[in-house]
Amino acid sequence: MGQQHFLEKLRVKKPLVHNIANIVVANFQANGLLALGASPMMAEGIEEVADMAALADCTVLNIGTLDQGTVLSIIEAGKSxxxxGIPVVLDPVGVGASEFRRNSVTTILKEVQVTAIRCNVGELATLGNIEWQSRGADAGEGQIDVQLTAKQVAKRLNCIVAVTGVEDSVTDGQTTIQIDGGHDLMPLITGSGCLLSAVTGAFLTVSEGHHLQATANALSFYKQIGERAAKTANAPGTFAVEMINSLYSLTSEDLRDNMKIVEKEDIQI
Structure with a gap:
């Protein structure tokens, strides 16, 4: 299934994407989903999350602004x-920054079967139990074989692992796909990764079981969004606005002409 077909089907379906969001970027995330062609639902109260998740086409779980109540809501939404039987995306924002975050993600992953984890290299290191110098929500510093560790985590958790950065890697534990592209301004926008996790969830709603391909295509699409936004913006403030505009205006034909997806040889583990 080609990248353009995922986007076309998404815009026809207009999936309802339930988000337990990072409060810092909930507005950016919701507006981005609307521009893409999806319908955002931002609900995290423990009293209603199970019902909201049951109404949705996917649910996106983000630990960016975490407390115990949010953990309980994430678990309830994930179980629902x-x-x-809808896709679940987990964004383990800054999972290595505190013991509470590490323990919370461990509990969430025991209680909820996630479809995909969208993380940066530092978050992957924590999930893979590799020593790493965390810098809050930023990637931080350390040494890691990204593709090998991602495959190990994907196999252990039986899910897709998408690691984003200058070069993205997506794996199901067997096959690894590399995605190039993007722009240097993307990391300077608060919530660009959070929005990507939601976009990934939207793509997964039309995956028809092709979770690896849908996730890889979502990441490639998003890198092209960054490239397109940078054509008319040269600073973070205007770049954020142009990202929303690009989510709205990028077409299937644009995607077809600029695909940067390469399937890598299998790495034995």
């Missing part, structure tokens, strides 16, 4: 999504 699992019961319905």
């Amino acid at each position: 999504a699992n019961k319905k």
